[in-house]
Amino acid sequence: MTGTARAIVSLPPPPALAARLFARLGRLAVPAVFLGVWQFASTTLLDDTTRVLLPPPTAVAAAAWELTVNGQLLHHLADSLRREFVAFLWALVAVPLGVAMGWWKLVNDQLDPLIEMLRPIPPLAWIPLSILWFGVGDTQNQFIIFLGIFFPILLNTIAGVRGVEPNLVRAARCLGGGEGAVLRRVVVLAALPQIVTGIRVGLGVGWMALVAAELVGANSGLGFLINDARTLLRTDIVIVGMIAIGLVGLALDLLIREISRRALPWSRSMQR
Amino acid sequence: MSDVRIEHVTKIFAGHSARDPAVLALDDVSFAIADREFCSIIGHSGCGKTTLLNLLAGFEAPTAGTIEVNGRGVGRPTWKRAMVFQDYALFPWLTVEQNIVFGLEMKKVPADERKAIVAAQVRLVGLEGFEKRYPHQLSGGMKQRVSIARALSVEPEVLLMDEPFAALDAQNRALMQREMGRLLARTEGAARKTMVLVTHSIEEAILLSDRIVVLSSRPGRVKEIVAVDLPRPRDEDSAAFIALRHRLRDLINEELAADSGAAA
Numbered sequence: 001m002t003g004t005a006r007a008i009v010s011l012p013p014p015p016a017l018a019a020r021l022f023a024r025l026g027r028l029a030v031p032a033v034f035l036g037v038w039q040f041a042s043t044t045l046l047d048d049t050t051r052v053l054l055p056p057p058t059a060v061a062a063a064a065w066e067l068t069v070n071g072q073l074l075h076h077l078a079d080s081l082r083r084e085f086v087a088f089l090w091a092l093v094a095v096p097l098g099v100a101m102g103w104w105k106l107v108n109d110q111l112d113p114l115i116e117m118l119r120p121i122p123p124l125a126w127i128p129l130s131i132l133w134f135g136v137g138d139t140q141n142q143f144i145i146f147l148g149i150f151f152p153i154l155l156n157t158i159a160g161v162r163g164v165e166p167n168l169v170r171a172a173r174c175l176g177g178g179e180g181a182v183l184r185r186v187v188v189l190a191a192l193p194q195i196v197t198g199i200r201v202g203l204g205v206g207w208m209a210l211v212a213a214e215l216v217g218a219n220s221g222l223g224f225l226i227n228d229a230r231t232l233l234r235t236d237i238v239i240v241g242m243i244a245i246g247l248v249g250l251a252l253d254l255l256i257r258e259i260s261r262r263a264l265p266w267s268r269s270m271q272r
Numbered sequence: 273m274s275d276v277r278i279e280h281v282t283k284i285f286a287g288h289s290a291r292d293p294a295v296l297a298l299d300d301v302s303f304a305i306a307d308r309e310f311c312s313i314i315g316h317s318g319c320g321k322t323t324l325l326n327l328l329a330g331f332e333a334p335t336a337g338t339i340e341v342n343g344r345g346v347g348r349p350t351w352k353r354a355m356v357f358q359d360y361a362l363f364p365w366l367t368v369e370q371n372i373v374f375g376l377e378m379k380k381v382p383a384d385e386r387k388a389i390v391a392a393q394v395r396l397v398g399l400e401g402f403e404k405r406y407p408h409q410l411s412g413g414m415k416q417r418v419s420i421a422r423a424l425s426v427e428p429e430v431l432l433m434d435e436p437f438a439a440l441d442a443q444n445r446a447l448m449q450r451e452m453g454r455l456l457a458r459t460e461g462a463a464r465k466t467m468v469l470v471t472h473s474i475e476e477a478i479l480l481s482d483r484i485v486v487l488s489s490r491p492g493r494v495k496e497i498v499a500v501d502l503p504r505p506r507d508e509d510s511a512a513f514i515a516l517r518h519r520l521r522d523l524i525n526e527e528l529a530a531d532s533g534a535a536a
Contacts, residue, residue: 167361174330267365
């Protein structure tokens with residue numbers, strides 16, 4: 001009798017290993033078909049002269065191996081990441097600036113018109129002028145990336161500061177917190193989840209701007225790599241570069257998300 | 273001595289347009305709260321009771337009139353008038369312990385003294401074992417315990433409470449009201465603080481208060497001040513309690529009738 005009662009309430013057993021593996025593999029079905037069609041189109045539909053437009057996945061893999069072994073990929077990747085990182089450090093001035101604009105109306109009233117004038121200009125539109133200012137190289141690239149990262153951080157910081165729960169500020173004040181303490185120990189921390197969101201968006205925009213800047217104004221980096229390979233008609237290398245750019249963008253996003261999830265466990269928006 | 277004097281206080285919220293006209297929230301409100309008295313302010317929503325509390329804390333300034341605590345005019349917010357909020361207003365990035373110690377750090381209490389004060393407050397509100405938890409790991413009732421401990425830890429002259437139990441479920445609310453009543457019964461004499469409670473619960477007001485200020489609605493005026501001379505802890509089923517509850521309900525219902533009559 002108790003046996004039947006138990007059988008009714010018992011949880012379903014976990015799926016068997018084979019079933020789980022099959023489910024996992026099932027999700028790879030579409031990408032596998034995609035690669036198959038690509039391989040077929042490239043090797044069978046295209047002839048020897050047009051194949052250069054779409055090299056097969058096998059040729060791309062071979063190029064990736066070649067670039068990894070000779071260190072080229074790592075060299076260009078390191079240069080791109082270094083530029084992104086330097087520009088990011090500069091763009092962090094958006095945090096104190098955004099806090100000041102979000103907190104003091106006077107600061108906002110003074111700076112907002114200028115920011116609103118500059119913000120709608122895409123970073124890429126600055127490329128011609130910046131090449132004249134800084135020449136071809138790191139400084140010009142970093143300037144373009146900086147513009148990409150700066151505005152998302154600034155706008156999110158301002159919104160984060162303005163969105164701080166008013167009662168948190170009141171609580172801090174009636175516990176004896178002065179203006180400086182309220183700002184440092186409550187407002188900035190309460191706005192931090194949104195500041196981190198700004199950093200995530202900014203790094204993404206910056207990474208896209210970086211590749212564009214390197215296409216025209218650099219002698220190294222992933223953007224330079226794919227443009228340089230184009231002039232040599234090495235489309236396999238172009239595709240390797242494109243994949244690397246995508247993977248690094250994804251990795252940056254996951255990295256920031258993981259850091260914020262660990263550093264801000266109290267923030268609900270970060271736990272998703 | 274921590275007596276509060278509210279004299280001819282009027283508060284007008286400025287309007288922004290014809291569709292959003294100025295609002296007279298409080299109209300010539302005067303009353304005094306004695307040192308170590310527990311005073312409740314009741315009235316139905318929109319009577320300006322929370323506005324009055326915000327003026328007491330110094331979050332806002334009265335349009336006219338004066339508020340004095342200990343004979344000094346109320347200025348900017350300070351730890352001398354700590355507040356307990358309906359939504360707890362705990363710092364989500366700080367643990368229970370760190371939330372309670374926040375005010376002590378602001379007050380520059382020496383580090384070695386802080387620990388003992390926090391431990392005493394944690395014991396007082398029954399949060400032992402939860403010191404390292406974050407607010408999002410606590411129930412509503414426990415959050416409000418933290419908030420009360422945090423406000424009491426700075427030793428305010430006046431403790432202000434804005435509907436502190438309104439967001440709790442019925443069981444937790446009753447529990448917290450009883451515990452607050454017990455806490456008040458235990459701290460008769462020198463350890464008692466002057467307390468001001470804003471609530472819309474008549475039972476809560478009778479359970480806890482020495483005196484109850486009934487505010488009229490739109491604009492808020494003092495309608496009546498009722499003294500509660502019942503021994504603590506109070507018995508909700510006693511005849512005196514029930515009689516007082518009827519009287520207060522009638523006072524508030526009169527307001528409700530006047531309000532809907534005016535609106536019709």
